[in-house]
Amino acid sequence: MKIFRMLGRSIRDAFKSVFRNFSLSIASISCIAITLIIVALSILASFNVENFTKEIEKDMTIVVFLEGQSEASTIRYVTNQIKNLKNVESYEFKDRATVKKEIQKESSVFNTIMEDWSEEDNPLKDTFQVKVKEIEKISDTAKAIEKIKGVSVVRYGAGMVDKMVQAFSSIEKVAYGVVIALIIVTVFLIINTIKLTIFSRKREISIMRLVGASNFTIKIPFIIEGMILGMIGAILPICLILFGYFAFYQHFNGYLYSKLIELIPPQPFIYEASLMVLVIGILVGMIGSASAVRKYLKV
Amino acid sequence: MDLIRLKNVKKQYKNGVTAIYDLSLSIKKGSFVFVIGGSGSGKSTFIKMLYREEKPTKGSIIVGGVNVAKLRNKKVYKLRRKLGIVFQDYRLLPKLNVYENVSFAMEVIGAPKQETRRKVLKALELVGLKNKIHNYPDQLSGGEQQRVAIARAIVNEPKLLICDEPTGNLDPERSMEIVKVLEEINKTCGTTVIMATHDKEIVNKMQKEVISLKEGRLVAHKEKGGYDENI
Numbered sequence: 001m002k003i004f005r006m007l008g009r010s011i012r013d014a015f016k017s018v019f020r021n022f023s024l025s026i027a028s029i030s031c032i033a034i035t036l037i038i039v040a041l042s043i044l045a046s047f048n049v050e051n052f053t054k055e056i057e058k059d060m061t062i063v064v065f066l067e068g069q070s071e072a073s074t075i076r077y078v079t080n081q082i083k084n085l086k087n088v089e090s091y092e093f094k095d096r097a098t099v100k101k102e103i104q105k106e107s108s109v110f111n112t113i114m115e116d117w118s119e120e121d122n123p124l125k126d127t128f129q130v131k132v133k134e135i136e137k138i139s140d141t142a143k144a145i146e147k148i149k150g151v152s153v154v155r156y157g158a159g160m161v162d163k164m165v166q167a168f169s170s171i172e173k174v175a176y177g178v179v180i181a182l183i184i185v186t187v188f189l190i191i192n193t194i195k196l197t198i199f200s201r202k203r204e205i206s207i208m209r210l211v212g213a214s215n216f217t218i219k220i221p222f223i224i225e226g227m228i229l230g231m232i233g234a235i236l237p238i239c240l241i242l243f244g245y246f247a248f249y250q251h252f253n254g255y256l257y258s259k260l261i262e263l264i265p266p267q268p269f270i271y272e273a274s275l276m277v278l279v280i281g282i283l284v285g286m287i288g289s290a291s292a293v294r295k296y297l298k299v
Numbered sequence: 300m301d302l303i304r305l306k307n308v309k310k311q312y313k314n315g316v317t318a319i320y321d322l323s324l325s326i327k328k329g330s331f332v333f334v335i336g337g338s339g340s341g342k343s344t345f346i347k348m349l350y351r352e353e354k355p356t357k358g359s360i361i362v363g364g365v366n367v368a369k370l371r372n373k374k375v376y377k378l379r380r381k382l383g384i385v386f387q388d389y390r391l392l393p394k395l396n397v398y399e400n401v402s403f404a405m406e407v408i409g410a411p412k413q414e415t416r417r418k419v420l421k422a423l424e425l426v427g428l429k430n431k432i433h434n435y436p437d438q439l440s441g442g443e444q445q446r447v448a449i450a451r452a453i454v455n456e457p458k459l460l461i462c463d464e465p466t467g468n469l470d471p472e473r474s475m476e477i478v479k480v481l482e483e484i485n486k487t488c489g490t491t492v493i494m495a496t497h498d499k500e501i502v503n504k505m506q507k508e509v510i511s512l513k514e515g516r517l518v519a520h521k522e523k524g525g526y527d528e529n530i
Contacts, residue, residue, distance in 0.1 A: 002409040009406060207390055210350075211451065212380035213407035215373065 006217060014224035018232075021197045025229060028193040032233025032281055035186040039179055040237040040277050044245055046175030047273065048256075051264045053168050057135045060156065060165075062142050064128040067152040074150040075126065081148045082130060087141045089131045096124045125152065135165055183284060190288025194226055198296055205296055215297045222293040223286055230285025231278065238274040245270050301361075302328040302459060302491050303349065308358035308368075310344050310515075318344035319355070320515045326493065326508075328458070331485045333502050334495040335526060336512035342495045345512065346463045349493065350382055351375050363458055380408060383452030383460040383490070387467035389444045391436040391451075397423065398432040401451045408455070422450040425487070426480050442473035446480060453484055460484065462494040466501065474501060499526040 018025045066078060075093065082091050094102075100122055104111040130145065132138050138156055146154040198205070208218050246266045254263050303326040310319040318341045326332055336342045347353040348360055351367045360367045363381055370378060391400050401422055405415040423429045426446040436444055445465055452460055462481065466474035478494075478501050485492045496502065502509060503525035511519040511527045519527055 001411075005411070006409045009409075203390070204392055207392065207403070208407050209376070210379060210384050210390070211404035211407055212376045212378075212382075212455070214376040217407055217409070 006220070010217075010220040010224055013221040014228055017197065017201075017221065017225050018228055021200065024193060024197045024200075028190060028229045028285075029233045031189040031193060032186060032230055032285065033236045035182050035189070036234055036237040036277055036281055037240060039182045039186075039280060040241050040273065042175045042179045042182070043273050043276060044241065046172050046179065047269070048264055049168050049172045049175065052261055053135070053165060053172065055262060056165060056260075060132065060135055060138060062128075062130040062132065062138065062145060062154060062156040064130060064145050064151055065125040065153040065155070066127070066150055068125070078128065078148055078150050082128060082145060085141060085144055087132045087134055087137050089133045091128050091130045093126070093128055095126050096122050099124050099127060136169065183280060186284045187288045187291075190226060190229070190285055191292045194222065194229075194289040194292040195295070197225075198222065198293055202296060209297075218297060219290065219293050222289045226285035226287075226289025226292075227282045228285070229289075230281035230283070233285070234278045234281030237277050237281075241270050241274050241277065245273070300328050301325040302330075302363060303493075304359075304361045306359045306361075308348070308355045308360060310341075310348065310353065311356045318515050319348075322358070322515075322517055324510065324517060324520055326491065326510075329485070329489050329491055330508050331482065331492045331505075332494070332508045332510060333505070334493060334510045334512065335497060335502060337497065339514065340512040341515040342512050343463060344515075346461055346493070346495045349459075349461055350384055351378055380455060381457055381459065383449075383455070383457040385445070385448050385452050385460065385462040385465045387464040389436070389441075389448045389468075391444055391447055393436050396433050396435050397428060397439070397447050400436070400447055401454050404451045404454050418454050418456070419450075422454040423447075425453070425484065426450045440473070441469050442476055445469065445473075445477050449477070449480060449484070453488070453490065456488065456490075458491060460490050460492045462492065464495055464497070466496060466498055471500060474498060475504070478505060502526040 064078070064082070066074065079091075079093065082088055097119070100114055100117065103124075104114050130141070132141050142154045142156050145151060205218055249263055249266050252263065254265065255261060256263055305325070306323050308319055308322040309317070311317045322341075322345070334342045334345060344353060348355055348367065349362060351370055355368045358368065362378065365378060367378060392403065395403060398419060401419045402415050405418060410418075420429065420432075423432060426449050428443060428446050428450065431439065431443065436447070439447065445468075449460075449465075460481070465481075466477050469477065481492050481494065482505070484490050506523055506525065509519065509521045509524045509527070510517065511521075513529075518529070
């Protein structure tokens with residue numbers, strides 16, 4: 001009972017304080033809103049980059065061509081060698097006949113040409129299609145496969161795709177860094193603005209301490225106040241995510257510049273991102289005010 | 300029975316100034332004690348150590364069975380709940396009215412509403428301010444404000460009421476009224492009252508227990524008496 005009473009009082013006091021110190025609250029809320037907008041943009045960007053990278057990774061395959069008319073023992077040997085490579089996620093063996101059929105299916109021109117090929121005439125080679133675990137190490141894996149006896153040529157989306165993946169992976173890292181840095185900056189901004197409100201209520205705190213309020217009881221209203229400020233500060237960034245991203249997605253029809261860069265569909269992504277921003281706002285407000293009030297509680 | 304017992308207490312501030320030298324004394328439960336002394340006598344430090352605003356450098360201070368000297372910061376609130384503290388500058392919250400100022404002390408320790416109301420009204424009646432519960436501090440005289448502060452200090456029914464120069468800002472007549480209120484609390488509730496003052500007239504008139512401090516040392520501790528002119 002007592003804890004609910006205290007909590008009720010703390011929540012009431014926190015709301016009162018937000019309105020009583022209106023100008024300071026507005027200052028804190030604006031700080032939080034502006035930084036959270038940038039946080040929101042970084043979240044949207046980093047998730048899209050991550051999504052895009054994953055999509056590309058899914059499609060990235062190393063195609064291994066075996067030499068000439070490979071024998072069953074060679075195929076077995078190569079299979080074992082590929083299986084033992086660390087970075088190999090999965091592999092699939094396609095013999096010449098299957099490859100031929102697939103090509104015939106894809107194009108009618110090829111179909112007419114290849115129709116007349118007999119089993120011996122087929123110049124195609126037996127192949128393995130290998131998928132890797134870590135896309136960054138694809139070239140190493142390809143090189144390793146190339147060295148296996150019986151392998152003639154190894155092909156993967158080297159060159160441009162390789163570089164693009166690398167670029168996006170660094171963009172992703174930078175975006176995460178920006179999010180974290182912004183969160184830290186917001187915490188400091190909140191600490192400072194809440195310090196101002198606390199400074200104006202120093203007297204109240206000292207009286208609370210004199211009449212026997214525990215530090216916890218004194219802290220709670222300030223922490224709730226910080227959470228409220230964080231929550232209000234998150235409203236604008238959330239609106240931006242909900243409406244802005246939706247409009248952005250619609251405008252570009254779900255692809256950025258080319259069909260290669262696919263955007264994450266708005267639903268449920270915008271709700272997840274909004275929730276993240278809200279949680280970050282609340283946490284940042286909470287941590288900021290908790291550390292600001294601590295300085296005034298030293299007996 | 301002793302409510303307060305100090306043994307070889309020394310207080311040296313961080314700047315090197317020693318405010319109290321080897322102070323040992325005891326105060327009985329239910330007594331009314333004046334702590335007198337001029338500026339720099341150490342009476343404020345003595346009072347502050349009782350409610351653990353300051354920690355002694357050496358020695359032990361037992362208040363109601365608790366060694367205040369060893370009390371950790373986090374546990375100080377437990378001691379404060381057993382005490383009432385009154386200051387020279389009243390320390391009321393200007394945005395709260397009389398009733399709210401007194402009930403504030405109950406609310407922050409999580410007392411139920413009904414109990415709070417009953418005790419607040421009782422305390423305000425005791426200090427003679429029941430008819431002004433809706434007034435704000437700036438609508439009250441100094442004496443009245445101090446009575447609100449006293450009501451706030453006793454609302455939790457503490458065993459010990461510590462007053463640091465409570466009449467310092469008041470004229471002689473109002474000062475006497477305040478001391479009478481404190482005496483009334485001492486008699487009716489059995490609350491031990493410790494009052495630091497340099498008001499000779501009050502001390503001489505009341506003829507109560509007197510602790511005299513001079514330059515951080517105890518120079519006299521009389522069961523009954525007036526203001527020691529030597530200090």
